[in-house]
Structures are given as structure tokens and as C-alpha cells.
Amino acid sequence: MTRMHYTRDNMAGLLRSHDINPTHQRIEIAHALFSRQEHLSADQVMAIVNTRHSETSKATVYNTLKLFLEKGLVREVIVDPSKVFFDPNTSPHHHLYEVDSGKLSDIDAEHVQISGLPPLPAGMVTEGIDLIIRVRKA
Amino acid sequence: MTRMHYTRDNMAGLLRSHDINPTHQRIEIAHALFSRQEHLSADQVMAIVNTRHSETSKATVYNTLKLFLEKGLVREVIVDPSKVFFDPNTSPHHHLYEVDSGKLSDIDAEHVQISGLPPLPAGMVTEGIDLIIRVRKA
């Protein structure tokens, strides 16, 4: 994958390619996530988007993040009981969570192998596998 | 491990062996979790404990569950962004989460192998590895 700049113009294209109508607010929110390539909570997204010029409401931030999720533009990471993180990296990967600091980082799934899992219950399909390594200072 | 009955008397012993003062409320809460061998949320624990005679306050339920957690009596399972589950099974195992129904079940870790993980950051130790298989109806 070629490196690209996460300009707002490119965001519009990205949204369109995921079948999302690229409105002003959606572009700002996508830009917040993708230009940072970081895991952000809804709160953080709202803070970032609202330091820039245009104001975006809480409802829109939540609506938009949910929309991005449905359209496969971002992934949800559930590591902290108090808030959900949104991850602009949708390629297969796992997570390393530093419990003390709350820092969350990616582990590329390419070399990780999980074997010996029992068969799924009948009529079920895997929606996703979340592997979280929780670490703390020694 | 021999099968045992999770009587309230046995709960007192269990608590003591984990360095927890076995009060009336704590025994009831432990009993709720261990006699069912199920994953329960704080809400569910409170509901169960309060259908029986003695009333236990919300604060006590939360305090007690946190205490059990610190003392290694239960494990925390974070799969649902809206509530934490407490797991009386502390032996190494993973989880299967049925997204639609919210049903959560155990996967014995004995035969599951996870390989190829990168080394931990310097000065960090693993606190736990959470593997969650999210499934849904086909």
C-alpha cells in the first residue's frame, strides 16, 4: 500500500469509496482519525474536531463513528470498561494495552498464529477475533 | 480439582483463603457468582443478591466485586462496551461471545496456542492475555 497524505480531499474520496456521503462533519471526523493513525475515543474525536473551526455536535460524532463502523471504515476496540476506542487500522491486527497509562498500540497479525481453537457452535460464523495483551510496568 | 458444593459456609472459607474478611454481604455475592459458575455483570449480581432476604447496596456490590478482583478471586471480562462481566473462573481460558444474544462462554485455554507474538516493550510484564472470539448467527 502506497503511503498517502490524509488530506481532507482524500478523506472525501475515502468516504465515497466506502459508500458514505462525504459531508463536512464526516470529513473532519475521518481526518481526525486517519491523519493521526491512532486509537481515539468518541470524546477525543469530539475534542479534536471542535478545536478546529467548525463545531460538531456530540450526536453527530457518535452517529458518524457508528456509521464508519458499519461501513467498515474503522474498527472498535474494547479494552477499557469506561470507553470504546475507534481504530482507523482495519487490517488484521491485535492490540497491546498498557494498563497503567492506557496506551494502546497495534500488533501486526501477520506473524501471530492462534491454533487449537474448538469448532464454532453450529450456525455461527466468526465476526472477529480480538486478542489483547495487557501489560504493566514490571 | 474435586467438585465441591458452593454452600455459603464454603464461601466463607474461600474468602478467608483469599485474605478477604467474610462478611455477610461478601458471602452472598461470592455465592451468587460461584454457585452459578457464570459470567455476571454488577447489575445481575445486585439483582440476584437482593431477591434473597438481605438487602445489599449498589456501593457494596461494586466495592466487593472490585475487592474480589484485586484478591484474584474473580476475573474481569470486557466484551461489551456497556458493562463489565465478572468471571468466577480464574483458570486460564478464553471467551466466545455471541454478539446478537450477548451470551458469553468459556474456551478452555489448554489446547489453544498463540505463537509469534512480538517481544514486550522493555520493562513491561504481561498482566493477562484476553482472547475473544466474536461470533454471530450465519
Add this chain to the structure above:
DNA sequence: TCTGGATATTAGACAAAGTCCAGATTGGCG
């Protein structure tokens, strides 16, 4: 250009999970 309707956004009320605190209860022990 004007208009209608679909889509998107908004403020703010609301809900649910969890925390916090100051006062009341309990229980063990001398």
C-alpha cells in the same frame, strides 16, 4: 432559479454504569 423531499445535523433531555462521600452499622475484643 425555485421548490420539495430526503438526508444530515443539532441541542438538550434522558438513561445506564459506575464512583464517591459522610454518616450509620457491625463485629471482635479487652
Add this chain to the structure above:
DNA sequence: CGCCAATCTGGACTTTGTCTAATATCCAGA
């Protein structure tokens, strides 16, 4: 019995997220 520490309690509070009804925006077609 009376004391002290540990525990428990109700209720106010915080935070994350949802809902709703009203408004704004956009665009296609006349």
C-alpha cells in the same frame, strides 16, 4: 459493656452514550 476499625449504606454525582423533535443542508427536477 463499650470501643475501634472495618464495613455498609443511601443518595448525589459523573461519564459515556442514546434519543428525539426541530432545524439545516443538499440536490434533482420543473
